[in-house]
Amino acid sequence: MKLAARVQQVTPSMTLAISAKAKAMKAEGLDVCSFSAGEPDFDTPGHIREAAKQALDSGKTRYGPAAGEPRLRSAIATKLRTENQLPYSAENIIVTNGGKHSLYTLIMTAVEPGDEVLIPAPYWVSYPEMVKLAGGTPVIMPTTVQSGYKITPEQLHQAITPKTKFLIFNSPSNPTGMVYHPDEVKALAEVVLAHDIWVVADEIYEKILYDGAQHLSMGAVSDAMFARTITSNGFAKAYAMTGWRLGYLAGPPELIDAAITLQSQSTSNVCTFAQYGAISALESSQDCVTTMLQAFAQRRTAIVKLVNSIPGLSCAVPSGAFYLFIDIGKTGLSSMDFCNRLLNEKYVAAIPGVAFGDDAGIRISYATDMPTIERGMERLNDFVQQVI
Numbered sequence: 001m002k003l004a005a006r007v008q009q010v011t012p013s014m015t016l017a018i019s020a021k022a023k024a025m026k027a028e029g030l031d032v033c034s035f036s037a038g039e040p041d042f043d044t045p046g047h048i049r050e051a052a053k054q055a056l057d058s059g060k061t062r063y064g065p066a067a068g069e070p071r072l073r074s075a076i077a078t079k080l081r082t083e084n085q086l087p088y089s090a091e092n093i094i095v096t097n098g099g100k101h102s103l104y105t106l107i108m109t110a111v112e113p114g115d116e117v118l119i120p121a122p123y124w125v126s127y128p129e130m131v132k133l134a135g136g137t138p139v140i141m142p143t144t145v146q147s148g149y150k151i152t153p154e155q156l157h158q159a160i161t162p163k164t165k166f167l168i169f170n171s172p173s174n175p176t177g178m179v180y181h182p183d184e185v186k187a188l189a190e191v192v193l194a195h196d197i198w199v200v201a202d203e204i205y206e207k208i209l210y211d212g213a214q215h216l217s218m219g220a221v222s223d224a225m226f227a228r229t230i231t232s233n234g235f236a237k238a239y240a241m242t243g244w245r246l247g248y249l250a251g252p253p254e255l256i257d258a259a260i261t262l263q264s265q266s267t268s269n270v271c272t273f274a275q276y277g278a279i280s281a282l283e284s285s286q287d288c289v290t291t292m293l294q295a296f297a298q299r300r301t302a303i304v305k306l307v308n309s310i311p312g313l314s315c316a317v318p319s320g321a322f323y324l325f326i327d328i329g330k331t332g333l334s335s336m337d338f339c340n341r342l343l344n345e346k347y348v349a350a351i352p353g354v355a356f357g358d359d360a361g362i363r364i365s366y367a368t369d370m371p372t373i374e375r376g377m378e379r380l381n382d383f384v385q386q387v388i
């Protein structure tokens with residue numbers, strides 16, 4: 001069958017592909033250290049699992065409203081009002097099948113051929129592909145280790161054209177772990193407000209912050225900015241719920257209504273009993289988040305030290321998420337060759353930066369246990385000393 005042009009131009013997710021290869025090698029009995037997966041290594045906290053089990057046993061097994069369970073929509077609105085200073089109400093919220101799906105739904109709802117979408121690089125792998133699926137044009141804004149992997153207001157100003165629809169803003173960032181300081185968020189917001197564009201704020205890592213780093217939601221900068229922001233978030237990263245597939249989008253009612261219509265003709269509602277787990281995640285104590293964060297913080301300190309002690313490699317110290325973006329420039333290898341050889345020769349899985357639009361680096365996820373971190377970094381060191 002002849003496939004639609006739409007899918008022929010889309011690149012499969014390299015992060016999922018490499019994680020799958022590492023898993024397959026492990027299944028063959030090889031001793032693989034995997035730093036490829038972008039997911040917490042913890043189990044979902046017990047009280048969240050219990051809430052979903054109870055919902056399952058009490059008959060929450062049927063179709064629900066396409067927009068999401070009313071109780072969950074209102075719990076999300078309350079969370080956004082109190083934690084993020086974003087004055088949303090329940091009708092501003094759509095519950096989606098994960099943060100990835102909320103961005104997909106938004107892009108399908110808002111982007112048309114001819115529209116340009118600004119994406120700072122290194123970027124999350126799915127942003128440009130989703131824009132292309134919608135027929136839009138991704139406009140990549142490169143950053144470097146010297147700029148702290150952050151765009152500047154001047155750079156944003158330069159990139160805006162009459163065709164620009166919105167900027168996708170991801171802080172804390174996957175793959176770099178960089179967090180924009182509140183003053184930097186405000187400075188970018190000023191440029192946005194001086195033009196006729198929107199911001200899509202992907203805040204999935206908002207709770208994973210280190211060393212006192214602060215997260216300011218783009219929509220909380222001012223009333224004017226709130227009116228120009230669409231917020232995307234989910235439960236996967238903060239609550240170790242990657243497999244549950246639960247996310248949400250918050251924005252103006254006319255946009256959310258259109259997204260609900262799209263969802264009603266594509267996926268329908270998100271798994272009903274899973275949504276009750278999400279309600280519990282939001283309404284119960286947040287201690288579980290703090291506990292996981294402490295573990296990430298310890299690993300981060302250890303891994304940054306190990307990587308920066310490897311001659312030939314360097315990495316900027318991330319203040320959020322659970323990734324390191326390591327500069328491999330001195331090895332002279334492309335990021336793809338580097339990662340392929342590292343996996344084949346040393347059984348260490350990392351993601352080539354080229355997947356994120358930056359061939360000078362590789363991404364390592366430290367959402368894994370300390371022994372794996374120690375063994376993996378030793379092997380990474382061996383490999384680098386062999387190639388340089």
Ligand SMILES: *Cc1c(COP(=O)(O)O)cnc(C)c1O
Nearest residue numbers: 098099100124174204234236247
């Ligand atoms: C993990 C992630 C998401 C969403 O993941 P879901 O599992 O679909 O909730 C969104 N944006 C970024 C940058 C991510 O890393």
